[in-house]
Amino acid sequence: MYKKPGKGLTPYQGTSRVFGEFRCTNCNRLWMSGNSWADTAQECTKCRIKVYPHKQTPLQKSGDSDKCDLNKAHPQELCGKCQKLGRSCRPQRNFRY
Numbered sequence: 001m002y003k004k005p006g007k008g009l010t011p012y013q014g015t016s017r018v019f020g021e022f023r024c025t026n027c028n029r030l031w032m033s034g035n036s037w038a039d040t041a042q043e044c045t046k047c048r049i050k051v052y053p054h055k056q057t058p059l060q061k062s063g064d065s066d067k068c069d070l071n072k073a074h075p076q077e078l079c080g081k082c083q084k085l086g087r088s089c090r091p092q093r094n095f096r097y
Contacts (some may be wrong), residue, residue, distance in 0.1 A: 007039040012056035013040055017089070019060070020053030034059060035074060035081065035089055043078040057094065 012018050020036025023029070024044040033053075035044060040052035074090050076082035081089035 009039040009041075009052050010036075010056060011053070012036075012038050016058075018056045018058055021055040022051045022053050024049065024051050035079060037081045037089070038079040040084070042080060045075075045078060 010020075013045055015038070016034050017034070018038075020033050022031050022033065022036075022042055022043075022044075024047055026047040026049055027044065029046050031042075034057055036042075036053050039058075041048065041052045041097075044051050074082075074088060076088055079089060
């Protein structure tokens with residue numbers, strides 16, 4: 001269920017967005033992100049090097065919502081998935097008219 005064939009650069013090898021824990025090997029900076037993907041790095045804000053997550057877990061629902069906080073800034077310039085897509089990797093808002 002959790003492991004699927006891929007490059008093997010991250011613990012998770014599926015196709016969905018997951019929660020990731022990162023540690024920069026250069027400066028030891030730690031961070032967590034709800035925008036973590038298989039075989040995809042994020043850039044350390046201090047060192048500007050690519051860092052792959054050392055731990056990834058399925059996203060957990062927060063109360064009655066499983067959506068990320070779209071009001072919180074997502075630094076696309078540091079996100080490998082955003083760079084690959086050429087746009088934000090975050091879920092798009094659904095507007096209803």
